[in-house]
Amino acid sequence: MRDFHLPGRSATFASNGMCATSHPLAAKTAIDILERGGNAMDAAIAGAVLLGICEPQMTGIGGDCFVLFNRPRDQTIHALNGSGRAPAAASAAALRVAGHDTVPLHSAHAVTIPGAIDAFCQLSADHGKLGLDALLAPAIRYAEEGVPVAPRVAFDWPTAGKALQGHGIAHFMPTGAPPRAGQIFRAPGQAEVLRRIARDGRAAFYEGEVAEDMLAALNATGGAHSAEDFAAQRCDYTTPVSGDYKGTNLVEHPPNGQGATAILLLNILKHFDIAGMEPFGAERTHIEAEATKLAYDARNRFIADPDHTTKLDYMLSPETAARLAALIDPKRAMPAAKPLTEAVHRDTIYITVVDRDRMAVSLIYSIFHGFGSGIASEKFGVLLQNRGAGFTLEEGHPNELAGGKRPMHTIIPGMLTERDRVTMPFGVMGGSYQSTGHARMVSNLRDFGMDPQSAVDAPRAFADPAGLKLERGYAPEVAQRLADLGHQVITPPEAIGGAQAILIHEDGVLEGGSDPRKDGCALGY
Incomplete structure (x- = not known):
């Protein structure tokens, strides 16, 4: 139990339904949908689309998503891959000839076809109850009327906004300056797009x-995209992968997501x-950092489009971990893993919803870097x-850029099961950190008996190519001990x-935890 003398956040308890996400308006919208008779899938889609308006630096309808879910009164977990593909004319060789070592971050060459809208349409049709018009109505209203910019969003905007160019500046920073907390952000153009999707479905977006x-916009900035690329975009149902850690089963998306990395990390x-x-001591932090370096090195070598990777079984095998x-x-x-071609980023939204029938949805949705x-x-x-x-752009690598391929993705939704029962949909945002975050969340729960809110609140460390990042929640003597061990x-x-x-x-009671590092909350009814 938390010390009520100190600042903190209590867990949220409810019995009918619950949503946990990074913005209160999205959490409230999800609960509204549940109270209207929608299910967890309806609520998750409605909340996610609204998050693209509330947190536009993190996500939006020009992005991708991955989803894990179970059906009502059924404990089988299903996965949907809503990530987009490179345009058919994309070529790593052409970029190498042009002198590039990596895909230029803020160029049309880095733009894959947005997959999220196709995924939301498919999930709504297959597993929702209310229909797209009802699910998109809240986001349409907020996009037109505007939302007050939340503190964490305002904190991110000045840095992330440097990526905006041309029409991006006109739509997301029309005054030329980042908005302050409490100022109103509107997106009337996106409201019109969502209105058309609500009426005509996915074709209104992809055609x-x-x-x-x-x-x-893409062709004017050098993109090789075509109308055929957009029309051809389709999401896929896939089979999740999983691994046991001390009686808890961690369920993840298969490649092209990095979920297998979290399982490998726990196996190590x-x-x-x-x-x-000690839960926040130097010894644990050091071992986790070293395990992260090794697991991410495997990720960087092997995770790719599922049609182009053959090493999934190797990554998940106990022998590899040993x-x-x-x-x-x-x-x-030890030295850090060789960096990925993708730069460090922290821009993603995550939403989870559980309804009265105990359908659980774990959904992550992103435009990759700040403002994509x-x-x-x-x-x-x-x-x-x-x-x-x-x-x-490395020739012959399974994750080499090529037309029609999906890139390695850092965004991963998670779920936990115990004794074949779904026990916790969860997600940890933070770009490349996500695999480490999943493993640390599971370890916090199983090794140290933390409740979900305590496990979320706990200080974090991440070994990336720049060094060992420590949040200020670690004691100075722990940082010094880690430096003595050779960590930067x-x-x-x-x-x-x-x-x-x-x-x-x-007993069916729902307990929600939501990260104070974001603006959101867990709400139930």
């Missing part, structure tokens, strides 16, 4: 005037007595993701990631 508007940690260490665990020196830090590519369409202001920067300790200017979770107790 006709909206698609032509996006294509014009099984070889150490994590529960016997070999990697043996490389960890408890007394000395920075390229927006002229008329409608659709901001386009730069997920193509997740490709490598960094205090990042921003908090590391953000998390949301809903624990489904055996």
